Amino acid sequence: MTEPPSSSSPDRSEIHELRAQITQLQQAIAERDRRIDQLERDLAAARRAATESQVVLDTLLDRAPIGFAMYDHELRCVRANAALVQMIGLRVEELLGRTLSEVFSEPARAIEDHMRSVLVTGNPIVNVELSGMVPGSPNLRHWLVSYYPVSDVDGSILGVGAIMMDDTTRVEMEAALRESEARFRGLVEHLPIVVYKAEIADLNRTSYINPQIEALLGYTAEEWLADPTFWLSRVHPDDIERLLREQELVYDGAPLPSDHRMIARDGRVVWVHDESVIIRDEQGQPLYLLGFTQDITARKRAEDAQRFLAEASGILASSLDYDATLARIAQLAVPRLADGCAVYLDQGDGTMRIVAVAHVDPEQEALVRELDRRYPIGRRSLAQIAAVLRNGKSLLAPAAALSTILGEPQDEQHRELIQRLRVSSMMCAPLMVGGRALGALAFALAGTHHTYGPEDLALAEELARRAAVAIDNARLYRDTQAALRQRDESLLLLDALLAHAPIGMGFLDRSARYRRVNPALAAMNGLAIADHLGRTVHEVTPALAQIVEPLLGPEPASGRAVVSREISSGAAGSSGEPGTWLVTSFAVQLPSGEPWGVGIAATDITQRKELERELREAQLQSELERRRLRTVLDLLPVGVVIADVNGKLVQVNAAMRELWGGEPSFEMDEESAGLRGWWAASGEPLATQQWALMRALEHGETSLNEEIVIQTRDGRRRRILSSAVPMRDEAGQIASAVMVNIDITERTALEQKLQQAQRLESLGVLAGGIAHDFNNLLAVIIGNAELVLADLSADDPARESLIPLLTAARRAAELTRQMLAYSGRGRYVIERLNLNALIGELATLLRSSVSRAVTMRTELDLELPPVEADATQLRQVVMNLVINAGEAIGEGPGTIVISTSSRWMTAEALADYRFGSERPPGHYAVLTVTDTGCGMDAQTSERIFDPFYTTKFTGRGLGLAAVLGIVRAHRGALRVDSAVGRGTTFTILLPASDDAPGPDHGARKEPLAVPARRRGTVLVVDDEHDVCVLAQRQLERLGYTVLVAPDGAAAVQLFRAHAGELRAVLLDLTMPGLSGASALQQMRAIAPHVPVVVMSGHSADDVVRQIPGLGAEHVLQKPFSSQDLDRVLRAVTAE
Secondary structure (H helix, E strand, O other): OOOOOOOOOOOHHHHHHHHHHHHHHHHHHHHHHHHHHHHHHHHHHHHHHHHHOHHHHHHHHHHOOOEEEEEOOOOEEEEEOHHHHHHHOOOHHHHEOOEHHHHOOHHHHHHHHHHHHHHHHOOOEEEEEEEEEOOOOOOEEEEEEEEEEEEOOOOOEEEEEEEEEEOHHHHHHHHHHOOOHHHHHHHHHOOOOEEEEEEOOOOOOEEEEOOHHHHHHOOOHHHHHHOOOHHHHHEOHHHHHHHHHHHHHHHHOOOEEEEEEEEOOOOOEEEEEEEEEEEEOOOOOEEEEEEEEEEOHHHHHHHHHHHHHHHHHHHHOOOOOHHHHHHHHHHHHOOOOOOEEEEEEEOOOOEEEEEEEEEOOHHHHHHHHHHHHHOOEEOOOOOHHHHHHHHOOOEEEOOOOHHHHOOOOOOHHHHHHHHHOOOOEEEEEEEEEOOEEEEEEEEEEOOOOOOOOHHHHHHHHHHHHHHHHHHHHHHHHHHHHHHHHHHHHHHHHHHHHHHHOOOEEEEEEOOOEEEEEOHHHHHHHOOOHHHOEOOEHHHHOHHHHHHHHHHHOHHHHHOOOEEEEEEEEOOOOOOOOOEEEEEEEEEEEOOOOOEEEEEEEEEEOHHHHHHHHHHHHHHHHHHHHHHHHHHHHHHOOOEEEEEEOOOOEEEEOHHHHHHHOOOOOOOOOHHHHOOEEEEOOOOOEOOHHHOHHHHHHHHOOOEEEEEEEEEOOOOOEEEEEEEEEEEEOOOOOEEEEEEEEEEOHHHHHHHHHHHHHHHHHHHHHHHHHHHHHHHHHHHHHHHHHHHHHHHOOOOOOHHHHHHHHHHHHHHHHHHHHHHHHHOOOOOOOEEEEOHHHHHHHOHHHHHHOOOOOEEEEEEOOOOOOOEEEEHHHHHHHHHHHHHHHHHHHOOOOEEEEEEEEEEEEOHHHHOOOEOHHHOOOEEEEEEEEEEOOOOOOHHHHHHOOOOOOOOOOOOOOOHHHHHHHHHHHOOOEEEEEEEOOOEEEEEEEEEEOOOOOOOOOOOOOOOOOOOOOOOOEEEEEOOOHHHHHHHHHHHHHHOOEEEEEOOHHHHHHHHHHHOOOEEEEEEEOOOOOOOHHHHHHHHHHHOOOOOEEEEEOOOHHHHHHHOOOOOHHHEEEOOOOHHHHHHHHHHHOOO
16 A cells, blocks of 8 residues: 655655556556457457357357447448447447448448458457447447458358457556556545455465455455455365465466455355456566456356356257157256256146156155155146246245245145255246247255355256257157157058958049059959059949949049948949948048048948848837837836936836826936936935936946935925836846836825924933933922021021022922923813913013014904813913014014914814824814014924024023923924014914813812821931932921931831831832832832822822822922922821
8 A cells, every 4th residue: 555645755766666566557457458359369269169059159149248240241230249239329220231331430431441351361350449439428438349250161251240348447447547646546446346465475465455345255355454364265265276376476477367266255156357466666676466356256157157058958959859858958957057956847737747857866856756746736736836837937936935836735745745855945947939838947956055046047047948949849859750650550550441341442533543442342343452443433343333423523623522322233343243332432631631532431231231121120019019018117106217328218107207297308417307306315416427217327236215305397396216227238238227216205204203203202201301300409409498598587698698599499490390391291280271361361471571662462262262271381382482472573673463263173284283193183272473573494493392402692492392392291283384584473273172182191189288187207218318318307397207218128128117107208209229119019018008208300290190099199299398398298197
């Protein structure tokens, strides 16, 4: 570095030193110019040698950073590259076909003189300096222009080539260097290249470097100067030894050029061109080393790319073998451009498959093949690699995300295979030819030493372009070879066909002369093949000429075919035998569409004609048989059809037409044929090919009693059993099929009603069992709560908690009562009732149970007959139906109508009601509740009576289940009519009093209370310990002495031991081991006078039915209170 000037004038030695430095710098620049001249001459020679490869030349010219133009002998421009037109500021169209004089004025004369000299002497003229203005640029531009002859392979001069280099920068640098030394550093600081200064004693120690080093390698000038060996540590390890050897030559005084690699801060490898020279003083003593470093990475890559592409073009052009070409494409890229390369081709079936793959790691190559084999990529998939094929645009993925590039994994095995792929960076280029995508070329890197960038993608695209051309050429060659083979095979097949065909065949040209004849036709004509060739039809077969020639006449002229003409003759040829022939003629055209001649085929059908006559006679006999069969089929009570192999019905009996409401057809699809059917089990519709008849015809399948639902021609739905059997001919082939349909609609309806009744009975038994168990639990809760409540004073705060508990338990007891009602085992008090009066009593309560926006009205039959029923249960029925109606309407306006009427019900009418088929015809009272609410679909209507099924947000789903149980217990019937958006109507039938036999259980009257007798001992028997304890506490409060037994066997023993002192027995009916009923039987045998009260969670009527001789007054239903217990005991112990 030059020290800043001091206040005093510089001494003479410093001035001399500066001048020496400038002189040496000029010498370095001159030497650089000399080397540039040499490079230009080398480049011109390289271009002359490159004329043998047009593809390489075009690529070089189009991408070269120097201008190029070629002129013919008339000095007219025949070619100019993009760099040249950019340098001079014109368009290519303004140069081509014109001389320089026509384009420029003054400079053109000197340039053309140089060109003429080259044309005359054949010697190049290099590095001619040229200056001028460029349109659109205000500054003077400078160029170095070289002229050289362009010769063909024979050495004949074809024209003149001109190479132009923009030398403006160099000229401006020289001008700047001529300025004062004071501006030297400013100039150096702004040079587009790296300038450095090294100590002469240690060339590896840098004393100055301009800021451009940071743009080049990412290190600041300060970092570079801080470490004396920093420069050497940044040189690529493979280049250090060579550089150190070259460094020794710098002392010779000549500039030292060097191309080597440097390692940037980010790990990039940067190619640089370095030129250095030793600056000496006036005495020739070395002062320091001055060097210039320029980034040539792009140039190196371009050179490598060009060499690679030139090599690739040569390899791809070396063979037209399709498979070998595909393999070479993948191998070319590995390892030069990628660690792995795969060639994808469009298969035409919606997938793109790998047809060639290469990888530095054989295991990875096998993994790629397995992925493609098991999980091919669909052309329409979301994988980015498929998008390359679809849109013809390249893909660059510096950081590869395989799930995006190859598509999301289809399963865990697919995911595992993808994870095993080692890919750090990836790119993909389409294989394009003529605007269509043949496939894609995928490149992948396995390590982190490099990531793909735009330059790599450009090289991949160029390789893909050349590879696509090679693939297309190889495919064309393969197809051409296949076409030639096919042509040869076709000729061989034609010869074989003609030689062995059982029919006579021949070809005639447009003059009706035989060109080819097979042995069969020659034999038919009674002549040798040689006697046909070259002769006309008239000459060969005079007897048939007048019949055949009219058929041949139009063929050569118009190209129309005349087919299937029967010709009868007494002498077809020289054989003279009469017969009948079927002659077919057809036009033969060349591939261009031009008529060539006529082909003829002749078949002897004499024997066939005889067979046809016999067939007609057989058909008459067959028709008689069909008529007999039709008569038999029409007498059958089941539907029968017979179909031919095409599905056409040839026989349909009367029962089948009646079942289908017409004649079914299986020749078209189900929609157009009017056939509709469903599998009875799943409800899935039947396609035409799923019908038993079609399966028998197509697959020879025998089907027996398949249950399906059909829609007949008149719109009815019928459930049938369908069977079909194929009928085979003598050869075992399916000739026809028989289908039998049996209508089971009515039978199925009866079975469904039976199943519904059995289901309701099962649900009733379940509900009764649950209610019994709940009652045991509730008995303990309610009884103990009442005892505790009785012990508490009126102001005890515990009562506030106990009373809600007792209320909730009683509500639970009401719930179990509803379950017993559903099961038909509820507790009933039967009396003669008037439904109108009962509805009137509930009017106020009903009104308050629905929204005020709802209108409620009654339509009561004043002559309504009375019914025998339990009033409480019927109130529950009316309340539940009205509440459900109100909830169906909601808070909006609506109407509820409660009506009564009387109706005589026939068996047919009763069949439409639940339990109707179990009820006798007769006189019934009718209760109807209708609402205008939301209504229900058929599926909901079928389930609303199921226990715990509800469509409400809050609700237990027992209301309508209880209604169903109450109606059934009263020997009634029920029906629901509803549709979505049209409201719902519940209709209940109850036997009128005159006709009604009453419910399953008879009327029961409450027993009269009698004064209690003397207290005594009571035996309590229950397997539920808590129930025993509760009963003991209740009895002891009533003054009884209590004995407790945990089961039936223990109870019998205690009964036998204390029979004389017992006043009564409280006996649970359901116990393990010895049941309550068995224990009661033994107790009666021991002491029949001791009254026994049966405790049960079931209704009293159920208990009475189970134990013969037991009165309802001897039943205590759980849960019970102390009052209930006292009342029952006083009743059974009364005198």
